[in-house]
Amino acid sequence: MNLTEKMRQEAAQILESKEADLVIGWGGGEYYWQSPPLFLEDAAGAAELAFSPFIVNNLAKYLLEELESHEKAALFVKGCDTRGINRLLQDHRIQREAVLLIGVPCAGLADREKLKAAGYDAGLLQVERQGDSFILTLEGEEGAREVPAGEFLLDKCLECRYPNPLVYDRLLGEEVQKPRERDPMARVREVQKKPVDEKYAYWQEKLSRCIRCYACRNVCPACNCRECIFDQNAPRWVGKANQLSEKQNYNIIRSFHIAGRCIDCGECQRACPMDIPLMEINRKIIQDLTELYGEYEAGIDPTDVPPLGTYRAEDPAGFSER
Amino acid sequence: MKKIDKSKLEDLWGRLAAEQDLFLPVQQDSVVNFALWQEGSRVNLEAVNSLLPPKDLLFPQSEKIFSYKRREGELSFEEAPGSGPQVIFGIRPCDVRSIELLDPVFFKEPADTFYKNRREQTTLVSIGCLEPDTTCFCTAFGIQPLDAEGADVMLYDMGTAYLVSPRTEKGEKLAEEMGELLEEAAGAEEEGLQQQQEAAASAQEHGLDLDGVFEKLNDMFDHCIWEKFYRRCLACGTCTYLCPTCHCFDIQDDGSPEEGQRFRCWDSCMYEDYTHMGHGHNPRPGRRERVRNRFMHKLNYFPKDHDGVYHCVGCGRCVQKCPVNLDIMQVIEEIGKEGVGGEGHDR
Amino acid sequence: MSVAKEGFEPLIVAFCCNWCSYAGADLAGTGRMPYPANVRIVRVPCSSRVNPSFVIRAFQRGADGVIVAGCHPGDCHYHSGNFFTRRRLSVLRRLLEYMGIEPERFQVRWISGSEGAKFAQVMTDLTADIRALGPNRKLRDAL
């Protein structure tokens, strides 16, 4: 049985047995790269579930609203997604009993942009994972082609450290072994090396592209405030004018607000339509927190306290204490 | 017909930019957007669509309306100065159409003077699309990828040169500015164009069927179809900000009691705040209402007021960039499947 | 960007905790210990009240330098507020530097209610540092 079939069977069984009154999974789309989140209350709908190397959305974010109208939600979770679940548990935004987690081990997801750049977009019908390869189903005579998966993985998957779910009630398939192929902090160190004015110019170029669609915030499992300060009108913390200073304000504060809570899933950067390297900001904070206050990874243990929520009397300071 | 050799484009841009603001698609990282031309700009005329539509050049993401001053109690307003002439070079036919869809909104009395002023001084130089992207569906709206009806100058890509076809008075004037950079096209090139056009005409239209969608939606306000789509929506503004026809805006002040400015800026009907009133009432309180409103506006409300013309040009930007694949083509298809008065009409 | 201008007078916003640093400023005043008029004090109940947004907002609205001053660690009126401040603003300070803001422009200091002289000295030094750096154009609103 392939993963799609397993997902469907699992979902149907959960809904039939009323183990949960909602299943959140991924469906298929018109294009090979689409994998829209799918919401099922009825076992009959389970046939719409589809596993593909594009199941990128972290479904945990939906729990915030869906659990207002459901007793218990079952959802499919990848390794990175479970860090989001732990975040929500840690913030007491969801109760563990209200979720049924079906773990999906993940050897890394495919990047449409990389496929496109290699000339595979038009006429590509389906992408499937097979061992270390992606099998591309193509329109026309050629039929299928096998390409090395590593060349077409999302950057964030190359940097992933948790391919297997950290918390789950059931696991679909076998755990996967997947070494981290790229050092996520490499970019941070590169940017950090620049002289201060060059850093400013670097970020000016990137952030001036921001259109403040707030996709980065809305997709983020650490951004779970009931009312976000960026939506407040009185006082208004960030102006709506399309000027650099407001974009800098938004992006600096957004990433500061998830300091110590960012689960390093890279969804903000993936969702950003303007290709702003947001993880280079988030990871800078992760790096500094580690340097100053010790190794910490958010979303691993739901019972610990994030570094900015605690202190030690002997903490070092990032400024002169004379 | 005249043509311009691609090797002469830099000279052409230099010349045009001396006379007016010249905007064209410029590459920055992986992103191609319309930007003011400067020597050394990484111009990319090959990318089918800019990431952001060029609507920003007629309806900026934020623009000053006036500055105000309060001196010894006297409040005065100074209207923001108008802008000068500009050329949008390399705009694609779908985006040209989108401007034709914005015109009736902003020209409708009382006309929007900022938009009108910019529009009247804008010359559109459009490039036809030989190879549309996989997410393009402009033909479903009757747009011809090779030809933009509303362009002032149409350029046809012939490999090493563009054939240049001025369409309007503004276009003729621009062709004059191009002067000796234009050469007489050879017969072979004109034939080539004819072949392109024939090939385009015989090419299949996009399979998306819009027939009856507008009419069906008249009765689908309470239809269960919206349940299916809204739940995945993250309520970000990506689709609206990337949309060439979305035109909602907010008006805000910025400054002190003594002086400052009032500006308007893009707003998104996906945001909760958009319709939230001072005393707390919100007619579209949830994503359900807001997602419905967005699609209804594109496919029903706008056509109702504009001879059945849809407020979408099939550029595919929202399809590509929606982080949760809320795909307008899929919405249109689902609406098409529904029979009028059929199942699902009462939620 | 960091060129000092002739006759440039920096604008410095100082967020001072009510219990220590603001009292320190008071003491500097009553003790006739001069410090530059460039410093505009915003009194806050505790240094931990200073939201990073306040700092960004100050730069947006034209500050050339921002300083947050609180009680010495262990002396917080609210027991532990400044311990949180220390973590939070240490991270913010590094982040701002990473975003291209000269680290001199954003400072944090511990100044007690009895340290009037220290208050005057810190403000004098900071003003001199910022004067040398020149006007801040980064993060500023372009009105």
Added chain:
Amino acid sequence: MTANPILPRRAVVEKILQDTPDTKRFFVTLKDGEPFNHKPLQCAMLSVPPVGEALFSITSSPTRPEYLEFAVKEVGTVTKHLHYEVQEGTEIGIRGPYGNGFPIDVIRGKDLLFIGGGIGLAPLRSLINYCFDTRKDYSKIQIIYGARTPEDLSFKEEIFENWPKEDARLNLTVDVESPGWEEFVGFVPTYLEHLAPTPEGVIAVTCGPPIMIRFVLQGLEKLGFQPEQIITTLELKMKCGVGKCGRCNIGEKYVCQDGPVFSLAELNGMIPEF
């Protein structure tokens, strides 16, 4: 180039009166001396930089052009600023008039029934005074008006001094018993039911809190009023006032231009999203 429709005109707040505990009345004149040319039930956008703009119904009748008058209840940022920062003599900005205004032609020669609740009397008042100033054009006029308490009744000089002198029937009510109150006690829809006006040849115009409007509409229909005989006014968030910024739409209608005045017959044909 034609005038920019979203540029305000300069105006002065000449006079401010406390109307009810949470409502103030602002009397405004234009600095350019040109007329504002509004119709009853139209609105104007008042500007108070740096706080912004908000839309208010004009409560003065066009037949009394000395002041443009607004009754403002404190609810949001702009109204708060008007209440606490603006004083007599303060200069503000104003633009408009906006909205379709009241279809006067529809009511000429008819009996009129006005039903108002709380601050909802503000827009009605411009029409009521307009009708009194052109009294011969109308047949009988009846006004039913209520508020929570006697204190909360708006425009006290109108309802206690001016209007009783007019050729009209005036029925007042408050929600709860109050010392010294000798008129009806009960909600406006209850009073309407109690008074039971007959629908023949009558046009009913109502404005008030949404919940009151809902029950008044039901009450009128129960009394036999046809949807065409019932007129109300809607309020939605607005920014531009000129049908472009998008947010005040109900389906394809923009309340700032196509409204705010709609007959119940029109509302019944619109999507229920307001």
